[in-house]
Amino acid sequence: MNESKRRFLRRSVGVLASGLAAGGVRSAGAVEPPEIPPSMKIPGAGMGEYGSPAKYESKVTRTLIRSQPGTTGSGASRTPLESLEGTITPSGLHFERHHSGVPDIDPAQHRLLVHGMVKRPLVFGVDALLRYPMVSRIHFLECSGNSQLLYQPTPPNVTAGQTHGLVSCSEWTGVPLRVLLEEAGVDRSARWILAEGADAAAMSRSIPMAKAMDDAILALFQNGERLRPENGYPVRLFLPGWEGNMSVKWLRRLKVVSAPVMTKDETSRYTDLQGDGKSLMFTYPMEVKSVITRPSHGMTLPGPGLHQISGIAWSGNGTIKKVDVSTDGGRTWAAAPLVAPVLPRALTRFRLPWRWDGAAAVLKSRATDDTGAVQPERDRFVAEHGNNAIFHFNGIQAWSVAAGGEVKHVYA
Amino acid sequence: MSTRDLAALALALVVGGCAGAGVTAGTTEGPNLGREATPAQVAGWDISVGPDGAGLPPGKGTPSAGALVYEQKCQACHGARGAGQPNDRLVGGQGTLASKAPVKTIGSYWPYATTVFDYVRRAMPYMQPQTLSNDEVYALTAYLLNLNGIIGDSDEMSAQTLPKVTMPNQSNFIVVYPPRAK
Numbered sequence: 001m002n003e004s005k006r007r008f009l010r011r012s013v014g015v016l017a018s019g020l021a022a023g024g025v026r027s028a029g030a031v032e033p034p035e036i037p038p039s040m041k042i043p044g045a046g047m048g049e050y051g052s053p054a055k056y057e058s059k060v061t062r063t064l065i066r067s068q069p070g071t072t073g074s075g076a077s078r079t080p081l082e083s084l085e086g087t088i089t090p091s092g093l094h095f096e097r098h099h100s101g102v103p104d105i106d107p108a109q110h111r112l113l114v115h116g117m118v119k120r121p122l123v124f125g126v127d128a129l130l131r132y133p134m135v136s137r138i139h140f141l142e143c144s145g146n147s148q149l150l151y152q153p154t155p156p157n158v159t160a161g162q163t164h165g166l167v168s169c170s171e172w173t174g175v176p177l178r179v180l181l182e183e184a185g186v187d188r189s190a191r192w193i194l195a196e197g198a199d200a201a202a203m204s205r206s207i208p209m210a211k212a213m214d215d216a217i218l219a220l221f222q223n224g225e226r227l228r229p230e231n232g233y234p235v236r237l238f239l240p241g242w243e244g245n246m247s248v249k250w251l252r253r254l255k256v257v258s259a260p261v262m263t264k265d266e267t268s269r270y271t272d273l274q275g276d277g278k279s280l281m282f283t284y285p286m287e288v289k290s291v292i293t294r295p296s297h298g299m300t301l302p303g304p305g306l307h308q309i310s311g312i313a314w315s316g317n318g319t320i321k322k323v324d325v326s327t328d329g330g331r332t333w334a335a336a337p338l339v340a341p342v343l344p345r346a347l348t349r350f351r352l353p354w355r356w357d358g359a360a361a362v363l364k365s366r367a368t369d370d371t372g373a374v375q376p377e378r379d380r381f382v383a384e385h386g387n388n389a390i391f392h393f394n395g396i397q398a399w400s401v402a403a404g405g406e407v408k409h410v411y412a
Numbered sequence: 413m414s415t416r417d418l419a420a421l422a423l424a425l426v427v428g429g430c431a432g433a434g435v436t437a438g439t440t441e442g443p444n445l446g447r448e449a450t451p452a453q454v455a456g457w458d459i460s461v462g463p464d465g466a467g468l469p470p471g472k473g474t475p476s477a478g479a480l481v482y483e484q485k486c487q488a489c490h491g492a493r494g495a496g497q498p499n500d501r502l503v504g505g506q507g508t509l510a511s512k513a514p515v516k517t518i519g520s521y522w523p524y525a526t527t528v529f530d531y532v533r534r535a536m537p538y539m540q541p542q543t544l545s546n547d548e549v550y551a552l553t554a555y556l557l558n559l560n561g562i563i564g565d566s567d568e569m570s571a572q573t574l575p576k577v578t579m580p581n582q583s584n585f586i587v588v589y590p591p592r593a594k
Contacts, residue, residue: 069498070489071538100535114446115454122446123453132442179442194460200541202534204460208589253457262463264531268522271585277510279521279581282589388514 053090060084062093064162073101074201076143078165081293085310087339087347088138089168091223096230097143097166099265100201103250107234110198112218116256119185126234129220132175137217137240138346140314142167142286144243144270144391150378151387155409160296163397163409164289167314169347172238173221178213181256190256194263195237198252205246206260207239211284215240218251241316241345242284243391245270275386286316287394288375290323290350290367301405304358309336310351315369320348322368327354329362329398329412330377336365361401362412378411459542461530465575468529471546472570475563478555481548485537494518494559499538503559506580519560523585525577528553529569550574 031037053060060083067075076097079089096102107126115121146166149156156163181193186209193212197203207216219238220226227233232249239247245265260266260282272280290313295301313320320342324333336350350365367375376384378395400410461467482494490496494503494517505515514520518528533549535541544552554569563569563577 068538074538100538100541113449113454113457115449115458120446121449121454123449124446128443128445131445175442180446183442183444183446196460200535200538202459202541204534210590255458255460257462259462259464261460261530262524262527263460264527264535267524267527267585268516268518273509273514273516273521275510277514278584278586279509281523281585281587284589387512 060093062095063159063165071101073098076145076166078161079168080159080161081165081167081291081312082160082296082298084293085349087169087312087349088223089170089347091170091225091228091231094141094168094170094222094228094231095143095166097145097244098199098201098230099203100199102230103199104229105198105234105250110234110252112235112252112254114180114184114254114256116194116254117187117190117258118181118256119187122180122184124180126220129175129218129235132179134173134175134220135217136171136173136221137215138169138171138341138343139238139240140167140169140286140316140345140347141238141244141247142314142316144245144283144286146286147289147291147393147395147397148390150393150395150397151382151389153387155411157297157409159298160291160293160397163297164291166244167286167312167347169314170222171224172217172219173224174217174219174235174238177216177218177237177254180218180254181212184256186256190258192257192260194253194255194257194261195246195248195251196253196255197232197248198250203245203248203265204261204263205248205266206257206263207237207246208284209256211239211242219247239284241286243270243286243316246284270391272385272389272391274389283392284316286314287392288315288317288320288367288369288373289313289394290320290365290375291397292325292363292365292399295363295401295407296399297407297409299407301356301401301407303405304356307354307356308351309354309363310349311336311365312347312349313338313365313367314345314347315367315371315373316345317373318370319344320367321370323348323350324366324368325350325352326364326366327361330364330366330396333366356401358403360403362410363399363401364396364412366396459530459534461526461533463524463526463575465526465571468526468571468574469546470571471550472568473547473549473551473554474568475551475555475558475565477547478551478553478558481544481552482555485540485544486552489538494556502556506560509581509584517560518556519562519580521581523579523582525553525557525562525574525579528556529574 062077065077079095112124143166193207217238236249292311294310323336325336326333336352339349381395398412489499505517505520508515550569557563
């Protein structure tokens with residue numbers, strides 16, 4: 001351990017031992033003690049059928065909402081990671097990626113067909129699916145195009161949510177896919193399943209049988225309530241840890257087959273073009289990654305003193321083992337405490353107190369998962385994969401803190 | 413059912429035994445509520461086409477027939493002769509994939525010709541998906557393959573001929589699943 005890392009650790013431990021410093025800035029017009037606040041002088045509003053966030057939080061929204069020209073539903077929206085804490089994403093802020101809009105599906109009209117290499121092709125209504133044994137699992141879902149702005153040669157200078165907000169985390173509840181496959185009676189020589197959505201893109205992907213029989217879920221509930229329309233209502237496939245588009249929404253068909261169908265979205269779209277012109281195909285798990293959400297681009301630290309560094313880490317291959325944080329651009333690192341629960345294939349929160357001395361700093365986080373995989377530095381990742389891969393970027397994100405407290409995205 | 417019955421049921425589930433009250437062991441057995449699908453039901457929904465041509469319907473089309481359909485139903489989004497703008501370019505780009513500005517089109521990138529048929533039939537035109545006849549889809553597929561220099565001007569595409577088309581970039585895909593043992 002070198003001297004600066006020792007200093008970093010000593011400071012961190014000292015901060016942990018001394019607890020959080022009191023303080024804060026008085027805002028103009030605030031009702032300071034001993035004055036009684038107006039909210040205590042008249043009764044408040046009544047109950048509501050479905051709650052909404054506080055009106056003062058109306059700026060916390062999904063962002064960077066873009067579609068293909070001439071369409072409104074063939075694009076994405078991003079979770080505002082920099083405004084959130086903990087690990088569960090509110091359902092209304094879960095990122096979206098649609099290929100032909102959000103369909104309006106009446107669950108009474110919806111059917112799921114299981115066919116192909118099975119003993120008995122079967123049709124299920126949603127009411128029937130709701131009677132099956134269910135599991136509940138907390139998992140992240142990440143679009144494979146998340147963080148793709150970091151492939152760009154220059155920093156995109158947008159918020160943490162705008163670079164990394166194609167990841168969200170929910171509690172998903174539904175029927176293990178294996179149960180329906182066993183009911184249909186899968187042929188022993190079947191190796192793949194074509195999954196298809198009931199949207200206007202009839203979005204389709206080939207799923208390996210091993211994953212389908214392992215931990216795949218037919219999800220009906222998200223964070224306790226039925227799926228949101230934009231997340232696949234009334235039923236979606238959910239494949240823990242794998243690139244988001246394979247978790248086909250609005251699931252209407254599962255065809256058991258012997259080989260991949262080679263759909264558009266597993267050949268021309270979600271494949272990874274490397275610098276040498278070759279392309280990687282079937283890159284399913286989302287690799288180990290992390291990002292500091294606070295402080296992050298667009299924020300300004302109000303002054304030197306104690307600040308809390310907070311961020312998220314995740315891996316589609318397992319459980320987060322360690323997150324290292326650097327405040328000097330990666331010369332020295334300190335392990336950040338992970339916040340329980342630390343679950344496999346779920347967002348994991350890390351937080352670390354930082355006593356900022358007011359000098360320019362560069363913040364980085366580096367995640368390691370329980371397979372031993374370590375999040376690479378951006379320059380190393382780009383050297384290996386080129387600038388054109390679009391998908392599966394998992395390099396380290398750096399934020400610079402200027403002497404004035406302004407936080408910006410940098411490549412460092 | 414009395415509370416005692418419920419307790420017995422839960423216990424049976426836990427130990428995996430049978431309480432003799434219609435309870436099944438384990439947690440992964442379903443209530444078998446699937447209704448058997450008829451061949452007609454399956455046929456009506458099964459629109460996927462594999463690289464070996466499995467699932468291709470009857471019908472046929474030539475590049476010249478496809479050009480007429482394209483001009484009417486595709487050109488507004490994909491430009492004249494697949495040149496792109498305002499949406500995806502469909503033609504050209506061969507030789508650019510290793511460059512700093514790769515152009516990914518059907519001709520330069522797509523590994524299987526059957527995928528063109530599958531995708532156009534299921535999802536195009538964007539505003540009217542699943543409205544094209546099988547002949548129209550074959551013709552459009554033939555037109556786009558022809559514009560990319562992959563088939564000849566009078567080559568007819570059908571369930572017999574389309575799976576035999578080899579795409580120029582097919583050999584440049586490296587399949588990484590399942591992962592090789594380290």
